Amino acid sequence: MIVGQQKPLAEIKAEVVPFSKLLILGCGTCVKTCFAGGEDEVATLASSLRLAFKKDGRQIKIEELTVERQCEDEFIKEAAAAIARNDAVLSLACGAGVQMVANRYAKSPVLPGVNTTFIGILEKQGLFTEKCLGCGDCVLDVFAGICPVSRCSKKLMNGPCGGSHGGKCEVNPDTDCAWQLIIDRSKDFGQLDRLSTYVPPKDWRTSNAGGPRKLVREDHII
């Protein structure tokens, strides 16, 4: 899923300060799962903002709405009336959702309430970890199912670097060294020899280095 984290209240407050009627728009998919922008977070944030502005002696009218997915036109259509009633939208979706809403509702300012952080997993309760960078050319078969592009601090294709210590990465002792994991798993499969093979430089064109990416599915075009 796409993992996000709600921005600090002070930052959100500064963003919405010019407006007196605000719609907080939640997203019921990824950011709901990671407790950043679902229905519950919309409600909590609305209360916090009302209180914060009240303290300043300012009235702000806040409306709450959560749609299934902000990255699909079908779902954000539902927000048309609410958006029209307000001066601005504070979207709690990922960056894709924020832009989708902005794209459809060209006359409304759409502000981000969430920092989109990574493509990751719920590793355990309360812990989300990054697993994919969306490089567009998956190499997990070569690296025993552990991604060095997203999980090695230096994106080494022929690691590990000299900073691997006790299975941890020198950049952050709480982070596992991806290469230690790659080596351990390859050993478990009896495939350690494969890691002796030189891996050539990556073709980054499929990643963000090639500019904004598009995926066309001719078979789905109506």
Add this chain to the structure above:
Amino acid sequence: MKAASKLQRMCESGNFVVTGEIGPPKSCNGEIVRHHAKMLKGWCESFNLTDNQTAIVRLSSIAAGKILLEEGLEPNIQIVCRDRNRIAAQSDILGASALGMKNVLCLSGDHQKFGNHPTAKNVFDVDSIQLIQILDGMRKGYFANGEQMKDEPPQLFIGCAANPFADPFEFRVTRLEKKADAGADFCQTQCILDMERFERWMELVRARGLHKRIKILGGITPIKSVKAAKYMKKFVAGMMVSDDLIERLEKAEDVKAEGLQIAIEQIERLKKMEGIAGVHIMAIAWEEKVPEICQRAGLAPRPEV
């Protein structure tokens, strides 16, 4: 085509090789590089010029290399993958080559987190092994994209680093092998402060015959204080400091003299170790002691090759 640098000639001559290191300053004051060059001239075959080491902005390694050439010393340009993509790396190599530099040491580079610009974006378009391969291709007349050069290829003697003190231990040898396969001619190791571990690593290196394919220079760093030794043991990832070494320093009346003595003994030991082609002396912020270390370790004068 290989470089015919003095370092290469020494490596091929069978003599015990000595390389040194100069860290460029955090300013544009080339006189600091020149000062170190004058102090160290003649004591080593070649001197590494570090490339923004520990991710701190410093005078560029290639510019510092040019100052060394002017002073009659042979530079060994360090080049890290942290700050350059394959375009910039190849361009810098062509530039360094045009200025007369022949030795290049390929490194991944310390992560920017450890430096003075932790908010920077790193590059890591290629890793150090891929960089070695690219440079090996360049000296054969090809760019990284396979395009053939229309002019003389750069003459390069390609180096790499190896860290026998990082984990996982056994894979460290595999990684050295990959570097040799990619085209590295010589290797400088992380500074040895745990000789027993280094010996075990060398056993694995010899078992694979790697010492016959790549010249291995053992890293020597004289330690100035007990505090420095303990700090490196505890806080620097990929560094190992043996308890014996710390104990010896603690017991010494003159810690600095003992630090130098240990470095000299290590060099003596490396001279006798099968598969070791020489030493790489990294006297960090203690460059003025390099002549004394070389003198006392029987490394002076350097042979003419």
